Amino acid sequence: MEQAEILLVDDELAILQMMTAVLRKEGFSKIDTAADGRSAVAACAAKTYDIVLLDVMLPDRSGLEIAPDIRRTTNAPILFLTARTSDVDKLTGFAVGGDDYIVKPFNPIEVVARMRAQLRRHLNSAKSAPAAEPVGTAYDYGRFRIDEAAGTLTVDGTETNCPALVFQLLLFFCKHPNRIFGKSELYERVWGAHSYSDDNTVMVHIHRIRERIELDPSKPALLVNVRGMGYKLCAPARESGA
Known part of the structure; x- marks a missing residue:
């Protein structure tokens, strides 16, 4: 994990220096920095990063504006840094491709802990993807098909980008069809932690x-909400024999 490629994006030099120093102290060495949105997008296009720590308020384009551009070139976790605290801002951050949302002022050690949690999930997922198992890696739900081994989602016959x-x-839902899961259980089972559950x-x-x-x-018909209980993915109906 300490060999992960990290990109820090912030227009405050003090924050870049502080986070670089803390990350190096924690054993990370492959750290690049950018001070504006244009440089961040260019860096992600030129190099494959394992995680991006992205400030929202940048001098040219905001982190929220450039996140979709970054997401088009990588599935690496994006953690937003911002002084904005409203739920709308947080939801916007997640909607444009973010994986976590950290409010300033922050504890740098907590930021590193969150980065480690995201890296662990991302790197473990990357390691498991090449396994060429012929059985049990793909789930066909009619309208869509998800292939665990290939890491692909196909909807109506077209491969679809999926962070x-x-x-x-x-x-996870495909592996447990017709079962209801509450939000906290989903967070723990998929995100792998509950300390920062939201x-x-x-x-x-x-x-x-x-x-x-x-x-x-x-009006969802596949991934439905069961009021007061959680969410479930409805398995496709089986045709009965004549």
């Missing part, structure tokens, strides 16, 4: 799944 955590959450995180990722697999995301 890592959205993919992992959908895969209902909004699960809700936003549910919405991002629905945008991909539902005919009408506002």
